[in-house]
Amino acid sequence: MLYLDNAATSFPKPQEVIDAITIALNAPASPGRSGHKPALEASRVVYRARKAIAKLFGIGNLERVAFTPNITWAINIALGGIGLKAYDHVLSSALEHNSTARPLALLAEKNIITWETVAPGPDGLLRAEDFASKLKPNTRLVVLCHGSNVTGALAPAKAIKEAIGEVPILLDLAQTAGAMPLEDLGSWADIITFTGHKGLLGPTGTGGLYLKEGIGFQPLAVGGTGSRSESLSQPDFLPDALEAGTLNTHGLAGLAAGVNYLLEKGLDKVREHELNLVSVFLEDISKISKLSILGPGPGILQRVSTVSLNIEGWSSSDLAGALEAEYGIMTRSGLHCSPLAHKAMGTFPGGAVRFSFGLFNTLEEARLAAKALEELSKRKTARKKS
């Protein structure tokens, strides 16, 4: 199997991650609840995960990091906490995943906000000045997918923040956390949301958010936290306010191990490797006639290691099916939970085939994938099953 679907979830996970999960699963404890030794150790597991995330993003105050089951929950919690009210204006990119687009669409449908999007240029790249020019006096929030899970384009997040000034920015780091150095974020980002099972190399069921001092918060669910048990109200302090119910301790042990693995390796090295992979792949496929790449092509480094493409004459599902059946290459076809991005790129509703490289892929594999595409491009359709 050649796994090129790391934008969906990363594979393989480092042995350190598997070991950390196994050790935590073998411990009889619930963090923050009982006072016995194993329970205290479980609390330490969670603390170490918070510390690892804080180090990754350069966050000073660990308590402002709350864990959730994934980034989708984190985004929903963050949007609920901003306190958006009648006809507040929200700006987002036109490349948002449904994890941000659906909650925004719901808020707009309920007439709580007006929502506008900023389109990328013909090269697939977003520009800070386009966000600045759409700001209104009542713009309360800018929502930004940092790395597109469709085109791979990297948004100029810091330049956008500089262009929008005091307006808070919510960053969806699903595709960039663990893929590049991001330790400067803690000094300027207002809201950071992340998922544990992609670039951070952790298991599914982990994710979270960071809220800068002064950003409001509102629980999406209330319940047991192990703190202030005498009260029927949810604690009003972070992270407890946003962490109702027993945390995914073994998942967080795996997440911490994944983040520490990356920190030890060096995020600059990870970035360099992934850019090499994608550069080789883009270079090789750019010679294939009838093949079109969505967004940034060869030579543009404002990108993550995800490339979506189509080959004339092939539907995206047939092409992904042939790649798996004939070459054992795992990709993802269709709309990638991102209809807005495909509309922006002119590939709605058919979608595209997405290749997403990860830390453990090799240059050889990138070349193999390109070769498979070259061969398939010479045919009109998938082979009929016998």
Ligand SMILES: Cc1ncc(COP(=O)(O)O)c(C=O)c1O
């Ligand atoms: C950009 C982006 N945002 C959000 C998500 C949602 O991630 P999760 O399903 O882990 O909440 C994804 C995952 O596909 C994504 O690529």
